[in-house]
Structure formats: C-alpha cells, structure tokens
Amino acid sequence: MAELDNSSTSSSSGSTLFNRSFTMHANTAEPDAPKVHLLLNNPSSLNRAASISKIYNSIDSVKGKVKKLCNLFESAKSSLTSKELSPKVVLRPTKSIGYSSSFSSSFNNPSIRLPGTEDRIVVYLTSLRGIRRTYEDCYAVRMIFRGFRVWVDERDVSMDSAYKKELQSVLRKKNPSLPQVFIKGKYVGGADVIKSMFEVGELAKILEDFPRIQQPGLVCDCCGDVRFVPCGNCNGSRKVFDEDERFLKRCLECNENGLIRCPNCCS
Numbered sequence: 001m002a003e004l005d006n007s008s009t010s011s012s013s014g015s016t017l018f019n020r021s022f023t024m025h026a027n028t029a030e031p032d033a034p035k036v037h038l039l040l041n042n043p044s045s046l047n048r049a050a051s052i053s054k055i056y057n058s059i060d061s062v063k064g065k066v067k068k069l070c071n072l073f074e075s076a077k078s079s080l081t082s083k084e085l086s087p088k089v090v091l092r093p094t095k096s097i098g099y100s101s102s103f104s105s106s107f108n109n110p111s112i113r114l115p116g117t118e119d120r121i122v123v124y125l126t127s128l129r130g131i132r133r134t135y136e137d138c139y140a141v142r143m144i145f146r147g148f149r150v151w152v153d154e155r156d157v158s159m160d161s162a163y164k165k166e167l168q169s170v171l172r173k174k175n176p177s178l179p180q181v182f183i184k185g186k187y188v189g190g191a192d193v194i195k196s197m198f199e200v201g202e203l204a205k206i207l208e209d210f211p212r213i214q215q216p217g218l219v220c221d222c223c224g225d226v227r228f229v230p231c232g233n234c235n236g237s238r239k240v241f242d243e244d245e246r247f248l249k250r251c252l253e254c255n256e257n258g259l260i261r262c263p264n265c266c267s
Helices: 002-029 033-041 043-082 102-107 132-147 161-171 191-200 202-209
Strands: 121-125 152-156 180-183 186-189 228-230 239-242 247-250 259-261
Touching: 121 132, 132 152, 132 191, 152 161, 186 191, 191 202
Parallel strands: 121 152
Antiparallel strands: 121 180, 180 186, 228 259, 239 247
C-alpha cells in the first residue's frame, strides 16, 4: 500500500510538472493567437483598416490629379513660349469731323432753320433742376460757349413758354430734349453733339467768325445772369389798369410769369 501511494504521488507530481511545463510553453508559444482571433472577430478594426486604406488611396488620386494639372500648365507655358506672339494692332484712320461728317449733316440741314438768328448763337435750355441730367447738360453747354467768350442768346423755356412753342415748331417735335443749339440760324444738335465737337476742335473753327467778349465772366448787373427781369409796365403783376375803359386788363409786354428779357444783356 505504501508503494501504491508513493507511485500515485510520484505520478501526480509528474503530471503536475508536465502540465506546468506545457502551460508555460503554451503561453510562451502562442502569444499572438488571441490577437489574430480578435482581429478576425472584430469588424470595427477591419472597417478602420479599410477606411485608412481608402484615405491613402484618395490622397494618391489627388496627387495624381495635381500632377496632371501641373503637366497641363507646363505644356501650355511651353507652347506659348515656343510660339512667337506678335499681335498685330490695326490702327484705323481717324476721321476729321468737319463739314462732311455726321455733325455737318445736321448743321447744314436746310429743313431745320431758325429764321432771324443768322448773326448769333441760340441755345434753348432750362434753368430748372427738376431733371438732373437735363440741367447738367444745359449747364455744360453754357460753360462750353462761355469758355469761347462769345455772346449766346440763351432762351430759357422754363421762364417763357413762348420759347418752348417756338422750339417745338422748328424741330417739329412735341417734347424736344434740352439743350438745343442753333448757330447762324442752322440747327447743330444737343449736348452730346456740342461736347463731341468741342473735344475734337470743330466747334472752335465754327466760332472763329463771332466777336469775343472783352470782359469774360462778367455778370449782368440788371438781371444777375438770369436773362429775365420783372416787367416795368405791370411790375410783374401781368395786369394794368386801363384808364379809358376803367378796368384791369392783361399786360401785353410780359410773358405768363410777368417777366421780360433783360434789356442790358439780351438786347
């Protein structure tokens, strides 16, 4: 019995030693097995790896596109440098705006005439500032003629409606634009025509025959450069008392505003 006990104890001790060595060797020999098992059984890790690979692939594709664009630009530059670029600038001959131009066609138009003004410059304009563009055009034309120091017969349609009716009958238009210029009784045109003629020097040639004002920039003491003064017959009331018939009647010397042309600067 003692021998059986000893053998059993020795066998059990040997088995335990064998098991310990086996477990030690098993633990040391298979350290990566659980990791592989986890990688195979964990889908999130696989997705991360796939996403990382996709990012690298997209970066590579972007790099490829950038290289292609760089190659295109380099090829375009090389083609431009290889070719001799010599642009040919075609200069068109400038046409002198004289009596044979479009301005002269309106200037020498026999159908548009202002009778009784063959010795002067007549400008139909307005002093009202209701329409800004119209007022600026009228002011610009006035300053152009004053720069030449010539006397101008300025006919303000806002101060006297008779001038508006006169312009309508001459141009045969119901609502003509302002300003409108007549030189020596001949129709020239509006603000755009006068500005163009002034810029090319054609207006200076036309105005050579007109006398120059000795004192440029002189303002009339009578009207203050308005060209109109109150009527002296009715004092601007447009009514006078008829002593023979003993009642008030309409003044025949002034316009609808009770004004007359300045006798000093418009005579």
